[in-house]
Amino acid sequence: MGLLRPARTVTTPSGDYWELYVSKTALPAWREGNSGFQPGMEFTYGTVGLFEIPFMVLSFLWSSILVPLGRILVLLPISVARGRRSHAVRIEALSPYPRRQLLLWMTTDVHKERVLDEIAAGLAQGKVVCPAGALYSGQE
Amino acid sequence: MRFFRSGAPAARLGALGREGTDAYDLVDRLPRGQARIAAWNAYVCQTYADKLVDACRDSHFARSDTAALVRDLYALVPVWLERAEGAGAPRDLPFPHWHTPDRCWEQLVGMRETLEALRTYLAFDLAQTGGDEAELESVDDSLETVASLWIRRPPPELRSGIGEALRRGLDAAYALGQRLAAGGG
Numbered sequence: 001m002g003l004l005r006p007a008r009t010v011t012t013p014s015g016d017y018w019e020l021y022v023s024k025t026a027l028p029a030w031r032e033g034n035s036g037f038q039p040g041m042e043f044t045y046g047t048v049g050l051f052e053i054p055f056m057v058l059s060f061l062w063s064s065i066l067v068p069l070g071r072i073l074v075l076l077p078i079s080v081a082r083g084r085r086s087h088a089v090r091i092e093a094l095s096p097y098p099r100r101q102l103l104l105w106m107t108t109d110v111h112k113e114r115v116l117d118e119i120a121a122g123l124a125q126g127k128v129v130c131p132a133g134a135l136y137s138g139q140e
Numbered sequence: 141m142r143f144f145r146s147g148a149p150a151a152r153l154g155a156l157g158r159e160g161t162d163a164y165d166l167v168d169r170l171p172r173g174q175a176r177i178a179a180w181n182a183y184v185c186q187t188y189a190d191k192l193v194d195a196c197r198d199s200h201f202a203r204s205d206t207a208a209l210v211r212d213l214y215a216l217v218p219v220w221l222e223r224a225e226g227a228g229a230p231r232d233l234p235f236p237h238w239h240t241p242d243r244c245w246e247q248l249v250g251m252r253e254t255l256e257a258l259r260t261y262l263a264f265d266l267a268q269t270g271g272d273e274a275e276l277e278s279v280d281d282s283l284e285t286v287a288s289l290w291i292r293r294p295p296p297e298l299r300s301g302i303g304e305a306l307r308r309g310l311d312a313a314y315a316l317g318q319r320l321a322a323g324g325g
Binding site for chain 1: 284285288289291292293294297298301
């Protein structure tokens with residue numbers, strides 16, 4: 001049961017596809033800063049001079065790529081270490097299409113397999129269930 | 141590190157509860173009715189505050205939200221005791237709750253031990269009055285939920301879920317105790 005491989009895949013009666021992931025680590029979210037620059041919108045800003053474009057691109061790379069990446073590189077080992085010490089288990093259901101949806105349940109090591117089975121069975125019937133021994137945290 | 145923490149020393153908080161120790165036995169001495177309901181309310185407030193303080197004894201320090209709730213609970217005890225002894229005017233005072241969803245470990249321990257103590261009292265009271273143990277169902281549901289999620293170092297999502305289950309259980313126990321104290325089965 002790898003972090004990047006779904007533990008179960010489910011298709012609902014209406015055809016929605018769900019992947020269920022089990023992990024002990026809450027991955028840090030990708031949080032972008034605001035550089036004030038949107039790629040592709042350069043030509044809609046009438047007052048932007050040619051000299052400003054490189055600075056805006058650098059600012060965009062800094063706040064949207066480098067800072068979030070640095071944040072994740074710092075937080076990821078902490079999250080992994082915390083997850084390994086904890087008996088808490090995260091079960092995430094991801095529906096990548098037609099609209100991306102991510103549902104989260106929290107449970108413990110003891111109930112992990114049963115809770116996963118019940119969630120998968122519920123989704124297979126088109127229902128979001130909250131099995132005993134788990135907490136449904138809603139959509140992420 | 142204590143210099144940077146906001147809150148109160150557990151020993152100082154515990155001292156606030158000395159005036160209310162009568163609450164532990166008064167409820168058993170009163171006949172069923174309004175006075176006994178007030179004594180039950182005093183008993184719950186005293187028990188809850190004492191258990192929260194006890195849970196903080198290892199760290200010798202209570203977080204500021206714990207300290208605030210403990211003070212509110214201890215402040216209610218003499219009010220309810222006066223009412224139980226017929227001295228205070230009838231009042232409808234709400235049972236104090238936390239103002240935030242995030243519970244720390246000590247708070248969860250205090251809440252769980254309170255709920256278990258109230259459950260024991262209520263089961264005994266039901267047995268004495270010939271009541272139906274099924275009335276404890278919502279309290280037992282909360283305790284079962286809590287037991288199934290109880291692990292060391294729970295993450296915030298679990299702590300908030302456990303705290304919510306305990307809050308529901310405490311509300312249910314408080315209300316059931318009032319009904320029994322009034323003489324209802």
